[in-house]
Structure formats: structure tokens, C-alpha cells
Amino acid sequence: MPSTAQRSAPAxxxxxxxxxxxxxxxxxLRRLGVPExxxxxxxxxxxxxxxRRLDAFEARSSLRTWLFGIAMRVARTRRRTTWRQRRKLEALAREPQAKDDSLAQSDAQRLLMRLLDELDEGKRAVYxxxxxxxxxxxEVAAGLEVNVNTIYTRLRAARRELRAAADEYLRDETRAGGKRET
Incomplete structure (x- = not known):
């Protein structure tokens, strides 16, 4: 007789x-702000x-949402590390960063990443x-282990904040001469 500890989820x-x-x-990870x-x-x-933890995966959520949870924690650590390193380098150099250091990304992608950086971690993950x-x-509620209504609230707030930030960016660009290369 199989034990109750056995899972019905596939290994x-x-x-x-x-x-x-x-x-x-x-x-x-890229969308969560980990530098290229x-x-x-x-x-x-x-x-x-x-x-290390695959055997402990209980399949209460999908594998992808479990992986995303792990990715969120790794991204948070990476962003903190990158932020600290950047502050140290800026303190040493005191020179503005070159505008061409992100040539691999389009302007729209860079803008999205910059706007996503302004969201708190919960809203960013949901978005x-x-x-x-x-x-x-x-799926997201199961993966993040929060109520589905919380997910909808965070999504609405993230959309609202991103829309406001994008509108402000466009106003600033227009005031600066309307030269946009997106």
C-alpha cells in the first residue's frame, strides 16, 4: 500500500x-532586473x-511558478550586489556612464526595464x-502563495504605476526637444 507521503505529481x-x-x-531573471x-x-x-531542492518540490504550484520564486530571490540578491558595486564604482569614477553601454537592447526594452525597476518586488513579479x-x-497566486485577489490588486497597481511613469517619460522627452529614438 502506498504511503500518504507519496505524491501524485510526476517526479x-x-x-x-x-x-x-x-x-x-x-x-x-532579465525581466526581474538582473544585469545583462x-x-x-x-x-x-x-x-x-x-x-538542491528539486526533491522537496511539492507541486502545490506549477514548476514554472516554483522556478520563478527561486529566480525572484536570486534576482533580488543580484540586483543588490550590482547596486552596491555600481555605487562603489561611481564613487571612484564620478563620471557619467556612457550612453552606448546598452547597445544590445532596444530603446523600448531599456525603457521597460527602467520602468520595471521602479516597481516594488511584488508588483514587478506579478506584472x-x-x-x-x-x-x-x-497560476501566479499559487506560485507566490498569495490570494488571487492580491494578484489582481498588484497587477492593477503595477499597470497604473507603469502607465504614469511612461507618461512622465514621454512628457520629459517632449520637453527636451521631442527627439526620441524608440
Whole structure:
């Protein structure tokens, strides 16, 4: 007779999870504000956690939302580290950053990332998962372990804040001469 501790969820193998979800994790980390130069390392950090904890995955949420939760924590740590390093470098250099250091990204992507940086972590996670990753509010609620109404509240607030920030950006650009290269 099977024990009650056995799960009905299928067992996941690390190699399969890595192969199937690498792009999702990388993309999520990028959208969560991990700098381009740190994305590969941050992705590996996520999968190191997955390797240690995969057997403990209880399938109360989808695998993707579980991975996103891990990615959120790794991204938070990376952003803090990057912020501290940047402050140290700026204190040393006291020179403005070159505008060309983000040539790989389009203006719209850079703007979105800058606007997402202004959101608090909860709103940012909900916005990224629903609007950019196409997950449902129910999936996100299960993955983040919060009430679905909280998800809708955070999503509305994130949309409102992003819209206001984008409007302000456009007003500033118009006042600066209307030269936009987006």
C-alpha cells in the first residue's frame, strides 16, 4: 500500500527541468532586473538551488511558478550586489556612464526595464509573470502563495504605476526637444 507521503505529481529530473526551463528562467531573471552581464551566472544560481531542492518540490504550484520564486530571490540578491558595486564604482569614477553601454537592447526594452525597476518586488513579479510571461492570475497566486485577489490588486497597481511613469517619460522627452529614438 502506498504511503500518504507519496505524491501524485510526476517526479522531475534536473536535466529535464534545465533543458525545458532554461530559457524561461533566463528571460525571467532579465525581466526581474538582473544585469545583462550577470544573467548566465544568475541562471546557474537558480539551477543550483533547483538541484538542491528539486526533491522537496511539492507541486502545490506549477514548476514554472516554483522556478520563478527561486529566480525572484536570486534576482533580488543580484540586483543588490550590482547596486552596491555600481555605487562603489561611481564613487571612484564620478563620471557619467556612457550612453552606448546598452547597445544590445532596444530603446523600448531599456525603457521597460527602467520602468520595471521602479516597481516594488511584488508588483514587478506579478506584472512580469502575467503581462510578459502570459501566466494566469491563478497560476501566479499559487506560485507566490498569495490570494488571487492580491494578484489582481498588484497587477492593477503595477499597470497604473507603469502607465504614469511612461507618461512622465514621454512628457520629459517632449520637453527636451521631442527627439526620441524608440
Amino acid at each position: 522531475h529530473h534536473l536535466a529535464d527541468v534545465y533543458r525545458d526551463e532554461f530559457e524561461f528562467v533566463w528571460r525571467s 552581464h550577470a544573467l548566465d551566472d544568475a541562471t546557474q544560481d537558480v539551477f543550483l538551488v533547483v538541484a 512580469v509573470l502575467i503581462e510578459l510571461e502570459g501566466m494566469t492570475a491563478v
